[in-house]
Amino acid sequence: MxxxxxxxxxxxxxxxxxxxxxxxxxxxxxxxxEVVTTMxxxxxxxxxxxxxxxxxxxxxxxxxxxxxxVSGALKASTTYTGSISILNxxxxxxxxxxxxxxxxxxxxxxxxxxxxxxxxxxxxxxESDYENANGVQFTSENPVGLTFTMxxxxxxxxxxxxxxxxxxxxxxxxxxxxxxxxNAGGDPDIDWTFNVSVE
Amino acid sequence: xxRHTWLLVFLLGINLLSGQDCSQILSGRVxxxxxGVPLEGATIxxxxxxxxxxxxxxxxxxxxxxxxxxxTISHKDCNSQVVTxxxxxxxxxxxxxxxxxxxxxxxxxxESKTKTSSSQEETIDKNIxxxxxxxxxxxxxxxxxxxxxxxxxxxxxxPIIQGLNGSRVLIMNNGVRMQDMEWGDEHAPNxxxxxxxxxxxxKGASALKYGGDAIxxxxxxxxxxxPAKDTLFGKTVLSGGTNGRGGSLTSKLTKAYESGMFLKVQxxxxxxGDVEAPDYVLSNTAIFEKGFSxxxxxxxxxxxxxxxxxxxxxxxxxxxxxxxxxxxxLIASINSGEPDIIRDFTYDIENPKQEVTHHLGxxxxxxxxxxxxxxxxxxxxxxxxxxxxxxxxxxxxxxxPSIDLELTTHSITSDFEFDSSEKYKFxxxxxxxxxxxFANPLTGVRRLIPDYKKYDAGAxxxxxxxxxxxxxxxxxxxxxxxQIDAQKxxxxxxxxxxxxxxDFSDIVIDRNVAGSQFLTNPVFxxxxxxGTAGIQYIFNDDYEFRFNYALSQRAPNPxxxxxxxxxxxxxxxxxxxxxxxxxxxxxxxxxxxxxxEKWGWEVAxxxxxxxxxxxxxxxxxELTIRGAFPVWQYRQTNVxxxxxxxxxxxxxxxxxITDHKFSLVKGQETDDKQALINMPAPNFNNKITFTKTxxxxxxxxxxxxxHFRQNEFPPNITVFSPDSGQDVLLEINTxxxxxxxxxxxxxxxxKMGDKSSLNLGFTINNLANTTYRNYLNRQRYYADDLxxxxxxxxxxxx
Numbered sequence: 001m002x003x004x005x006x007x008x009x010x011x012x013x014x015x016x017x018x019x020x021x022x023x024x025x026x027x028x029x030x031x032x033x034e035v036v037t038t039m040x041x042x043x044x045x046x047x048x049x050x051x052x053x054x055x056x057x058x059x060x061x062x063x064x065x066x067x068x069x070v071s072g073a074l075k076a077s078t079t080y081t082g083s084i085s086i087l088n089x090x091x092x093x094x095x096x097x098x099x100x101x102x103x104x105x106x107x108x109x110x111x112x113x114x115x116x117x118x119x120x121x122x123x124x125x126x127e128s129d130y131e132n133a134n135g136v137q138f139t140s141e142n143p144v145g146l147t148f149t150m151x152x153x154x155x156x157x158x159x160x161x162x163x164x165x166x167x168x169x170x171x172x173x174x175x176x177x178x179x180x181x182x183n184a185g186g187d188p189d190i191d192w193t194f195n196v197s198v199e
Numbered sequence: 200x201x202r203h204t205w206l207l208v209f210l211l212g213i214n215l216l217s218g219q220d221c222s223q224i225l226s227g228r229v230x231x232x233x234x235g236v237p238l239e240g241a242t243i244x245x246x247x248x249x250x251x252x253x254x255x256x257x258x259x260x261x262x263x264x265x266x267x268x269x270x271t272i273s274h275k276d277c278n279s280q281v282v283t284x285x286x287x288x289x290x291x292x293x294x295x296x297x298x299x300x301x302x303x304x305x306x307x308x309x310e311s312k313t314k315t316s317s318s319q320e321e322t323i324d325k326n327i328x329x330x331x332x333x334x335x336x337x338x339x340x341x342x343x344x345x346x347x348x349x350x351x352x353x354x355x356x357x358p359i360i361q362g363l364n365g366s367r368v369l370i371m372n373n374g375v376r377m378q379d380m381e382w383g384d385e386h387a388p389n390x391x392x393x394x395x396x397x398x399x400x401x402k403g404a405s406a407l408k409y410g411g412d413a414i415x416x417x418x419x420x421x422x423x424x425x426p427a428k429d430t431l432f433g434k435t436v437l438s439g440g441t442n443g444r445g446g447s448l449t450s451k452l453t454k455a456y457e458s459g460m461f462l463k464v465q466x467x468x469x470x471x472g473d474v475e476a477p478d479y480v481l482s483n484t485a486i487f488e489k490g491f492s493x494x495x496x497x498x499x500x501x502x503x504x505x506x507x508x509x510x511x512x513x514x515x516x517x518x519x520x521x522x523x524x525x526x527x528x529l530i531a532s533i534n535s536g537e538p539d540i541i542r543d544f545t546y547d548i549e550n551p552k553q554e555v556t557h558h559l560g561x562x563x564x565x566x567x568x569x570x571x572x573x574x575x576x577x578x579x580x581x582x583x584x585x586x587x588x589x590x591x592x593x594x595x596x597x598x599x600p601s602i603d604l605e606l607t608t609h610s611i612t613s614d615f616e617f618d619s620s621e622k623y624k625f626x627x628x629x630x631x632x633x634x635x636x637f638a639n640p641l642t643g644v645r646r647l648i649p650d651y652k653k654y655d656a657g658a659x660x661x662x663x664x665x666x667x668x669x670x671x672x673x674x675x676x677x678x679x680x681x682q683i684d685a686q687k688x689x690x691x692x693x694x695x696x697x698x699x700x701x702d703f704s705d706i707v708i709d710r711n712v713a714g715s716q717f718l719t720n721p722v723f724x725x726x727x728x729x730g731t732a733g734i735q736y737i738f739n740d741d742y743e744f745r746f747n748y749a750l751s752q753r754a755p756n757p758x759x760x761x762x763x764x765x766x767x768x769x770x771x772x773x774x775x776x777x778x779x780x781x782x783x784x785x786x787x788x789x790x791x792x793x794x795x796e797k798w799g800w801e802v803a804x805x806x807x808x809x810x811x812x813x814x815x816x817x818x819x820x821e822l823t824i825r826g827a828f829p830v831w832q833y834r835q836t837n838v839x840x841x842x843x844x845x846x847x848x849x850x851x852x853x854x855x856i857t858d859h860k861f862s863l864v865k866g867q868e869t870d871d872k873q874a875l876i877n878m879p880a881p882n883f884n885n886k887i888t889f890t891k892t893x894x895x896x897x898x899x900x901x902x903x904x905x906h907f908r909q910n911e912f913p914p915n916i917t918v919f920s921p922d923s924g925q926d927v928l929l930e931i932n933t934x935x936x937x938x939x940x941x942x943x944x945x946x947x948x949x950k951m952g953d954k955s956s957l958n959l960g961f962t963i964n965n966l967a968n969t970t971y972r973n974y975l976n977r978q979r980y981y982a983d984d985l986x987x988x989x990x991x992x993x994x995x996x997x
Contacts (some may be wrong), residue, residue: 029712033643034592036824058715060762060823061645061772063696091716097592104593115924133595141383148263162921167592178649185539188524189592193921 001007033091035059036097038087039190041163043080043150050074052161052194059090068192073199074119079151082121083112084163086190098146100105101165102130105138108189109169110145110188111181117196121150142171143179158197221264222285228270230257232500235570235619241274257570258585264671272296275474295569313421316663316673317733318405318747319788319803319844323398323646327808329994330944330960333447333469336392338664340418345803345844345862347879350976353474353985354486354515355387355553359975361402361805362840362864362878363415371419372408372934373494373507375561378608378634382648382758384815384977385769389511389557389583391490393418393467395447395782397840402805402844403786404729407659408614408626411677412753413731414784415683416807425453425461425498432954433643434996442964442988443485444544459499466491472546473516476983477970482517482542483549486920495853502566511557516548522979523770524589525826526929533930534651538982548599551767554586572617573808581608589767596643601767602638604648607922608632609696623664630657630679637759645764647773648757651685661731669737679727687761703777721761725754725781735930743792751786755779759813759833763821769977772830784809800847807840808869814838816876817931820918827918829931837869840878854891860884865911874911876932880974881907896948903941909974910935935979940964951995960992 037059041052050073056066074080088095099107105127112121123143130144131137145165169186171177176184229241229252237256242249244267252258257479273279277296282362284292321343331339337348337356347923349357349364357364365384370377377388392398394426401417409417428735431454432804439446449468455461467490476486489512496505521930523529532539561579568574587602614628632655638646661675694700696719709718762775813835820827834966840865849857866875888900912932946960969986972979 016970024371026709026718027638028640029688029714029718030640030642030645032645033596039824054824058690058692060825060828062690063821064692066822100593107594134566139248148378160924169588187522187590188528188825190824191525191527191921191925192824 032059032061035061035088035090036086036190036193038085038094039163039192040085040087041082041194042085043074043082045075045078045080048072048075050080052163052196054192054194059088070194070196073197074150074152076118076152076153076156076198079149081155082148082150084146091175101144101146102131105130105132105144106140106142106171107168108144109171109176109184110148110190111143111162111164111166111179111184112145112148112150113162113164113181115123115160115193116157117161117163118153118155118198119150119161120153121148123148137166142177145156145179152198156198158195160193161196162193163190164188170188213894221262223263223265223290224259224261225263225284225286225290225292226259227292227294229258229294229296230256232567232569236621238277238296240273241272241277241294242275243294244271245269245316259809262537265429266281270294277654290859314399314401314417315405315731315733315747316671316732316735317745318749319402319745319790319805321400321402328392328395328398329436329958330992331394331636332436332449332467332991332992333440333445333471334392336388336390336398336418336420339392340398340400344846344860345402345842345864346400347862347882347975349384349877350973350978351385351387352481352484352518352521352976352978354471354484355385355517355779357381357384357387357837358400358418359879360400360416361432361807361842361844361877362866363593363807364877367413367415367753369410369413369417371417371511372559373420373422373561374563375507375559375581376410377405378561378581378606379555380581380604380606382584382756385517385553386585389513389555390420391421391449391467391488391492391509391511392420392676393451393490394422394465394492394509396423397421401746402803403788403807404673404674404749404784405731405733405747406626407675407677407729411657411659411679411727411751414751414753414782414786414807416723422463422465422494423453423456425463427457427459427498427500428455429457430455432997434994435769436992436994438960438990438992440456440471440988440990442985443471443474445469445486445546447488449490453589459497460495460504461498462493464493465609467886470546473542473544475544475986477968477986478543478983479538479541480984481518481538481982482540482545483519483552484737485546485548486513486515487548488513488515492538496563500567502562502564503563507559507561507563509557509559511559512555514548514554515552517553518978518982519551520550521770521978522551523981525770525823525919526820526918527826528918529770529829530927532981550588550590552588554588554600556582556584558582558845570619572615572619574613574615575872575962576613577611578618579608579610579612582606583608591767594907599645600639600686601642602647603642605637605639606634607637619667624662625662625663627660628658630655633657643691644767646688646990647762647764649687649761651683651687651757651761653684654680654682656680661682670766671735672733673735674730674732676730677724677728681725681727682720682722683754683757683760685720685761687719688712688720689763691715697774697776699777716976721777723760725752727754728776729750736821741793741795743790745790745792745793747786749784749786749788752781753784753785754781757814758813762833765828769831770828771817772828774830774832776833779813779833780811782811782813782835784810796850798847800845802843802845804843805841805857807842809838809840811835812838814876816913817916817929819916822919826921829916829918829929838866838875839869840864840866840875854889856888856890858884858886858888867911874913876913878909878911880909880934880937883907883924897946898947899943901943902939903939905939906937906971906973908937912974931980934974935972938969938970938973940971941966946992951997955995955997958992958994958996960990960994962990962992964988964990 034138039054086097166186167182173183242688433452449467469488492509494507520541586600617625634653657679658676788805792801
């Protein structure tokens with residue numbers, strides 16, 4: 001290759017280079033898909049309802065501290081029916097994240113962990129209550145925990161109640177299907193603690 | 200030649216027929232094309248006569264007829280030249296010979312010229328590269344004193360030069376500055392080590408030709424030049440290792456012609472499964488890597504061009520147990536001392552994983568001007584695509600990368616090397632670069648690095664002056680302009696938390712972006728000045744003294760400026776800062792070397808003072824629905840790095856050699872004397888080698904590596920642990936204990952015919968199967984480092 005040929009290629013390349021830089025369009029914003037802004041745990045004994053609400057307006061990426069609010073105290077020696085609703089309210093209408101958990105019910109499980117609180121919980125749902133993304137019902141019977149019952153003892157006082165959702169836990173490990181998190185493994189999708197009192 | 204002989208016969212025939220006047224004289228000189236030096240003892244041959252030049256390079260030939268003659272001009276170390284002259288027209292002629300043939304030949308690595316005259320530098324040759332052909336660039340460079348690495352597992356290895364890494368270390372791959380998103384701790388250099396024939400590390404910013412921002416240093420990977428002769432040669436290396444149960448195959452082939460034309464191809468395939476610590480499998484640490492490169496061109500003395508293309512792709516798993524959900528999982532990992540996910544060995548790679556591809560193309564032209572120098576111009580193009588896959592909430596989402604960045608770079612460089620003088624050598628050059636980053640919005644995760652355009656322009660001038668035979672002075676200056684023009688989305692809450700609304704409200708271009716975000720258009724300009732000056736002095740025949748001062752400025756990289764949000768693969772919130780400005784380094788380095796046949800040593804101390812040094816450190820936690828996450832924030836501070844690299848060797852006996860290396864670096868903030876994060880701990884290497892040439896070049900060596908504990912580290916942070924319901928100390932900075940590793944290596948070489956040879960090599964790394972953790976491995980929180988590894992290597996040169 002002689003000099004003139006080289007220069008031809010060189011300037012052709014330079015031209016391509018400069019022609020790349022002519023677009024100034026704003027990039028589209030990303031709507032984060034895995035944001036959870038809200039978790040509402042509803043506990044009802046048929047007459048009274050207690051609501052535990054987690055709210056983080058800017059999601060995990062944002063600096064705003066999330067808040068946990070509890071609508072009132074639990075009654076002693078009472079059995080509550082519990083259900084969990086998880087939402088992404090940065091979208092309009094709000095995205096119901098429960099559907100996603102239901103579609104992969106075999107890879108998710110909730111745990112309810114009391115501290116200084118006289119409560120016991122029992123799962124009331126199982127994987128076979130849900131359908132996967134293709135509309136096929138699960139056949140396995142392991143718990144998921146979107147619904148549960150919670151029974152308070154006669155003990156009263158202030159304590160904490162922690163809700164954990166694990167992704168890809170080992171549901172067959174000892175105690176896990178009974179609600180013991182010790183051997184569950186997996187990654188936390190949700191891990192939040194409410195201050196709760198029993199009166 | 201044959202053609203010319205016939206021509207000669209033909210011309211002689213004319214001579215006889217015409218019977219002309221034969222008393223012409225031709226006189227002139229034979230001169231070195233390169234530097235204009237007259238060549239003594241050059242021969243001019245025609246018919247049956249041979250005339251030799253005198254000590255001034257002059258010649259005179261009498262008794263010539265008024266016809267055309269074919270003269271053959273020769274000189275030792277030069278290519279002969281045949282020139283046909285018509286004596287009816289001329290009576291004087293200067294012949295130019297190419298006297299620097301060695302520049303075209305394969306450079307003998309042991310004698311390769313250094314990149315700078317006065318700074319600390321060291322080269323590893325093809326034998327060492329071959330030993331690491333199934334490993335990475337960062338692994339091989341650790342053979343060099345003062346070079347360590349920042350690892351994420353065993354496959355992501357970022358070189359650290361005298362305590363500094365990432366954007367402070369430039370990597371030159373066949374003359375092209377790698378643009379491969381070097382800003383991330385878990386971003387390894389996207390190069391196949393087998394592309395290189397030798398690799399030089401310049402420890403500092405004094406190699407200004409390559410860039411002014413190499414506060415850490417420059418890594419220069421070079422392939423060998425094709426010789427200007429008809430030849431075909433190649434090399435194939437096959438190696439396998441037990442740890443990871445994999446291996447690599449690499450092959451290169453060179454075809455060259457006497458005309459200077461050449462063609463080179465090279466390819467590498469590397470595959471390993473999960474590697475193992477002494478007590479367990481490190482699950483999801485497999486790697487699959489592919490590399491290919493090809494070049495062709497013409498390499499003549501007076502001019503040449505070449506086209507080079509290389510492709511690199513890898514897919515690598517990130518240790519499964521390093522994907523922690525939140526700070527409690529991190530605390531649990533640090534306390535348990537064992538990874539919580541240990542699966543059976545597999546070659547499969549699952550999330551979290553990385554998939555990276557890198558294309559590099561280059562076209563280069565050079566021309567030599569007689570008695571002036573060499574002009575080189577190059578255009579290069581790079582396309583780097585990085586995909587990072589995380590464990591996401593659903594299987595479907597796992598298939599979509601969380602990070603999808605495409606970095607496109609075009610560069611034009613041109614320089615002129617004025618090398619005709621014996622005394623001094625000037626080099627002047629300029630650079631233009633355009634870079635564009637595209638962050639794919641389809642990830643469903645907010646962009647960690649925004650879309651941006653970056654413009655660079657630079658110019659430099661360096662000079663090396665041979666003051667006396669034993670004293671060289673070198674100096675240089677460089678100016679670089681960088682502009683970064685980004686389109687960055689900020690959550691309004693983050694924007695306010697950072698107080699950007701006060702300082703940067705003018706860069707907001709859209710305040711109504713969905714999801715409570717602002718779109719901003721930060722445009723930042725940086726003017727960087729760098730310079731160097733130093734001397735090299737040789738005294739008492741075998742002492743070499745080098746002194747160098749280097750000033751260097753580096754503009755912040757996109758990660759330092761724009762990072763914001765949860766970096767899932769690192770399970771931490773990383774926060775950059777728009778206010779971050781460039782950092783300025785003043786580095787003084789010395790080295791004193793004394794080498795003899797029987798023994799030798801070198802001591803190289805240095806001091807690096809960096810103003811506005813940019814560091815990333817854990818500062819606390821942020822609470823999310825997934826629990827608390829450590830927050831890592833960029834900060835600027837003034838620091839100083841003091842260190843020393845030392846090595847020595849001794850030939851105790853004909854067959855026995857020992858090598859000793861020691862390196863130490865201490866980094867601290869100048870204001871409050873606080874230790875710097877991620878500084879390499881001191882290490883001490885001792886090696887004994889037995890060599891017996893008669894036994895097919897048999898060598899065997901045993902190496903002891905002692906890595907001290909890093910006793911200087913920044914304070915740990917206190918975080919709230921939901922698990923224990925209270926504040927706990929998170930030992931995120933505490934370094935692991937000291938450790939000692941033994942490595943064994945042996946090799947033999949067998950001749951196969953005239954030109955071919957077969958090398959056999961066998962290596963055992965971590966011979967004692969020691970359990971250890973390395974402070975500079977980001978996975979030290981979760982798992983032990985590699986256990987014993989047996990490696991077998993077969994290489995064939997043909």
